[in-house]
Amino acid sequence: MSCRDIRLKFSAALDAPRDAEDRVRIEAHCAACAICGPEWRTLLRLEELMMEAPAAPAGFADRVMSALPTPAPARREIMPFAAAGLIAAAALVALQLATVATATAPWLAPVRDLMAGLTETVRARVASSPWEITGWVLAGAATIGALSGAVMGRVRQVVG
């Protein structure tokens, strides 16, 4: 091989195992050649420097973790409450529609009487004990929240 051929193989030889045939041949040539030798030795020095790297400082992971932005609440924590809100809103709309329907349709008179009775009962309870009804509302909201959370979790399992 000529000097030119040898130099063209320098890069491939550096990526080959040390005992590869071409590399051994290059080493032998460069040991005796005043032109190729310095070039090869510069590349070996370059390789040596490229392979050196200091270790990361101790506690580097802590530094990275403390630089991370404060986590926003995960979606799965927000979802049950959002779902509960939607369900509650839907229930209120349905109740309002039912009230309107029962007030206008004559054939729904028995239902209207039943609703009127229930409304009267609730009014009486609120008047006599307002905290009791508040407790029931809160308990209902909590139940809806828990149920919707369970449902959303199951949906995510099935979908995901």
Add this chain to the structure above:
Amino acid sequence: MQDPGVPNSVVRAAQGGDRNAFRRIVEAWTGAVFGLAWRFCFDRTDAEDLSQEIFLRLHTKLGLFDPSMPFAPWMYRMSANVCLNWKKRRNPRAASIDAMGAEGEAYDVEDPRDPAAERRRAEEAREALGRAMSGLPDEARTAIALRYEQGMEVTEVAKAMEVPVGTVKTWLFRARERLRAMLAPEWEVEK
């Protein structure tokens, strides 16, 4: 591929917002990321800042990773991109050999057996290499930095850069030729 060995289940957990899982990734990848960052700047302080920037970028981009794919090539690719952008943001330092030793420090007469002088020469050689590296085209610079990161094979570099093996070999050849041409005069003077 030099994979620091983070299971994809951990990556998935980190994608879901699990900070402990993210910490596991940081701890497993610190050595590889720091090594790569070092090969882009050859300066300890810069390498630390750059490594931190890589992990912060990972935190924001992790959701884009497809956990059905191997994590290591994606991570190396993302890290190399951060390194390249970091280089562009900084004031480019001219990779001029003329500037090297301009103050005469490389020409001082020193006792070659003096350990302090030896350390100084090694430091100067690294600085020269850093300047020369910053003068390489992006692809060549990335290829050679990845190639020497934990002794990565050429095929692994190709995988991380998503290019054919032959292309990586060409980039490595050009990178070495340019670095050799830039550094040889400096290093010859030191001998």
